[in-house]
Amino acid sequence: MIKFLRLNQLWQLTLALYHEITREPGVLFWGILFPILISLGLGLAFTKKADVVRKVAVSRSSGISDRGDSELSGFLEKNCIKKQPDSKEDYDWKYDHKDDKLGNTLFLFYEMDWPEAMVMLKRGTVNLILQSNNGKTEYHFDPVNADAELTFRKLRDILGSGAVLNVESNSEIKPLTVTGTRYIDFLVPGLITMGVMMSTMWGISYGIIEKRSKKLLRRLVATPMRKSHFLVALITVRLTMNVVEALILILFTLIIFNIMVQGSISALILMFIAGNMAFAGIAVFVSSHTSNTEVGNGLINAVVMPMVVLSGIFFSYQNFPDWSVKIIKVLPLTLMTDGIRSIFNEGAGYSEVGISILVLSVIGILFFSAGLKIFKWH
Amino acid sequence: MTNPVIEAKNVWKSFRTVQAVKGINLKIPKGQFTALLGPNGAGKTTLVEMIEGIQKPDSGEITIMGKHWRGNEDKLHHIIGLSLQETRFIDKLRLTETLQLFASFFNLGKERVNEIIEIVGLEEKRKSFVVNLSGGQRQRLAIGIALINAPSILLLDEPTTGLDPNARREIWDILHRLKKESETSMILTTHYMEEAENLCDYIVIMDNGVILREGTLDQLLQEAGNLDDLFVSLTGRRIND
Numbered sequence: 151m152i153k154f155l156r157l158n159q160l161w162q163l164t165l166a167l168y169h170e171i172t173r174e175p176g177v178l179f180w181g182i183l184f185p186i187l188i189s190l191g192l193g194l195a196f197t198k199k200a201d202v203v204r205k206v207a208v209s210r211s212s213g214i215s216d217r218g219d220s221e222l223s224g225f226l227e228k229n230c231i232k233k234q235p236d237s238k239e240d241y242d243w244k245y246d247h248k249d250d251k252l253g254n255t256l257f258l259f260y261e262m263d264w265p266e267a268m269v270m271l272k273r274g275t276v277n278l279i280l281q282s283n284n285g286k287t288e289y290h291f292d293p294v295n296a297d298a299e300l301t302f303r304k305l306r307d308i309l310g311s312g313a314v315l316n317v318e319s320n321s322e323i324k325p326l327t328v329t330g331t332r333y334i335d336f337l338v339p340g341l342i343t344m345g346v347m348m349s350t351m352w353g354i355s356y357g358i359i360e361k362r363s364k365k366l367l368r369r370l371v372a373t374p375m376r377k378s379h380f381l382v383a384l385i386t387v388r389l390t391m392n393v394v395e396a397l398i399l400i401l402f403t404l405i406i407f408n409i410m411v412q413g414s415i416s417a418l419i420l421m422f423i424a425g426n427m428a429f430a431g432i433a434v435f436v437s438s439h440t441s442n443t444e445v446g447n448g449l450i451n452a453v454v455m456p457m458v459v460l461s462g463i464f465f466s467y468q469n470f471p472d473w474s475v476k477i478i479k480v481l482p483l484t485l486m487t488d489g490i491r492s493i494f495n496e497g498a499g500y501s502e503v504g505i506s507i508l509v510l511s512v513i514g515i516l517f518f519s520a521g522l523k524i525f526k527w528h
Numbered sequence: 529m530t531n532p533v534i535e536a537k538n539v540w541k542s543f544r545t546v547q548a549v550k551g552i553n554l555k556i557p558k559g560q561f562t563a564l565l566g567p568n569g570a571g572k573t574t575l576v577e578m579i580e581g582i583q584k585p586d587s588g589e590i591t592i593m594g595k596h597w598r599g600n601e602d603k604l605h606h607i608i609g610l611s612l613q614e615t616r617f618i619d620k621l622r623l624t625e626t627l628q629l630f631a632s633f634f635n636l637g638k639e640r641v642n643e644i645i646e647i648v649g650l651e652e653k654r655k656s657f658v659v660n661l662s663g664g665q666r667q668r669l670a671i672g673i674a675l676i677n678a679p680s681i682l683l684l685d686e687p688t689t690g691l692d693p694n695a696r697r698e699i700w701d702i703l704h705r706l707k708k709e710s711e712t713s714m715i716l717t718t719h720y721m722e723e724a725e726n727l728c729d730y731i732v733i734m735d736n737g738v739i740l741r742e743g744t745l746d747q748l749l750q751e752a753g754n755l756d757d758l759f760v761s762l763t764g765r766r767i768n769d
């Protein structure tokens with residue numbers, strides 16, 4: 151009977167804190183819709199290559215019009231669309247290169263005298279000048295400029311072999327679009343873990359600090375309420391919200407991008423819970439003392455911001471200096487993100503992520519205990 | 529006097545540079561309604577919160593029903609009801625839900641919640657979110673929460689400050705009825721002379737952390753025509769200045 155009544159206390163606390171969150175209309179948007187919008191925006195932006203426009207100058211000194219037999223003039227006359235005399239376009243010819251795999255490229259050709267072409271090149275309006283020489287096409291560009299080289303390579307393939315550089319044999323191009331190697335596959339696990347960190351840190355820490363500042367904590371502990379019940383309820387509510395948010399995001403990206411979990415589902419669930427534990431522990435620790443919401447803001451940001459930047463949520467951290475990568479790898483957000491990412495994309499299971507699960511749980515327990523030791527209820 | 533329900537012996541408390549309470553002695557007998565009357569910064573909240581177990585005295589001792597706070601927290605929490613100066617509850621929780629939450633801490637259920645709603649006269653606001661209650665209604669909710677465990681000792685810190693005369697009278701009515709129907713002992717802090725006169729059997733006038741005078745209204749009025757004049761003669765200023 152006593153046990154049952156105690157459970158009722160815990161249940162009422164959980165219910166109250168749950169209502170507190172879900173009755174705030176912004177929660178639905180920021181917790182659920184916003185991550186989906188990010189995944190959609192970034193996912194689409196980085197999985198489908200946008201059309202590229204490349205502007206090229208054609209030197210007039212080669213006398214295109216009267217030497218119709220050169221490769222260049224032949225190409226321009228036969229394959230390109232010539233500007234209509236009365237149209238407002240500024241180009242002289244255009245060529246639309248369709249490529250499903252590497253993305254479409256639109257080439258715009260401008261006919262002009264050599265000195266003018268050089269000015270355009272220096273200004274970066276064009277990065278390549280074409281010139282006919284004895285029927286052959288010359289490509290003039292700065293070899294240090296990677297973009298110019300790309301324009302050259304693409305044009306050369308379309309026009310025929312160039313006269314400036316040796317042509318190597320065209321190795322076949324194999325763009326990577328297999329599930330698990332796309333940017334969206336990299337991004338979604340990061341969005342999940344970042345969501346967990348943000349919602350836990352702000353939800354729990356800010357929730358505690360705000361209740362302390364409005365003297366609600368003080369009022370609560372002046373009753374026979376068990377202090378542990380309050381924290382357990384707060385964490386339970388947050389975990390539940392995080393599960394719902396993650397599930398919706400996974401479901402959504404499954405439908406739109408065909409995301410798949412290739413590794414162990416049970417390891418994924420444990421990893422998720424361990425990550426939640428770590429951040430809940432840190433959140434309690436961070437909010438153990440202050441009753442000032444401004445200070446709270448600062449503390450939470452100080453924990454959250456470095457990890458958002460460093461932990462490889464949006465882009466890999468492998469490009470950071472070697473010494474820093476060692477540190478970055480043991481940040482809680484990195485541990486959780488790398489773990490969940492490898493379960494999603496590399497088919498990882500307990501042997502790969504077991505240690506991370508353990509470390510995250512221990513981080514959570516340590517911070518929680520330390521936070522509770524110094525926790526100010528009044 | 530039979531055993532007092534609350535007793536403070538030579539209690540001191542300071543914060544960094546401020547001496548908030550300076551050697552206070554107090555005995556509250558069972559069933560008495562006591563007013564702690566004093567201006568801002570007199571040390572009323574500090575004294576009451578030490579009685580509530582929220583703050584610890586630097587020296588001196590406080591007993592409730594003969595028990596110290598240390599080691600008796602759970603027992604004492606069950607017999608005390610309180611409202612703090614300026615507590616806010618969970619904004620988006622309904623009135624009934626808020627009461628139900630506090631009821632659950634005392635293992636009480638819906639019946640008690642309904643009784644309380646009737647006692648504080650908030651039947652029409654059952655479903656309202658706490659954030660949408662008026663100041664007076666919120667104060668009545670706070671008193672309702674204080675009464676939820678039918679406490680033997682009730683400690684109210686400025687329950688009517690900032691309320692208009694009507695809202696104040698509604699709260700007085702609740703407390704008058706409580707006095708008639710129960711044996712609850714109460715300490716109430718206030719800046720308002722009329723509140724002390726109207727509600728309480730015993731008045732303690734505090735300023736600067738010490739008790740200046742205490743007694744029944746009649747005893748206090750032997751020195752001066754009214755409480756205002758008495759306060760001026762004791763401190764050289766008016767209470768609400």
Ligand SMILES: Nc1ncnc2c1ncn2[C@@H]1O[C@H](COP(=O)(O)OP(=O)(O)OP(=O)(O)O)[C@@H](O)[C@H]1O
Nearest residue numbers: 543546548566567568569570571572573574575613
């Ligand atoms: N936590 C604290 N830290 C520092 N000083 C404090 C603290 N609490 C109270 N004080 C100081 O102690 C003195 C007594 O404060 P207290 O709140 O007990 O007065 P009060 O009689 O309740 O006043 P009011 O009528 O304004 O509520 C004041 O000078 C106040 O500034």
Ligand SMILES: [Mg+2]
Nearest residue numbers: 572573574613
């Ligand atoms: Mg006060």
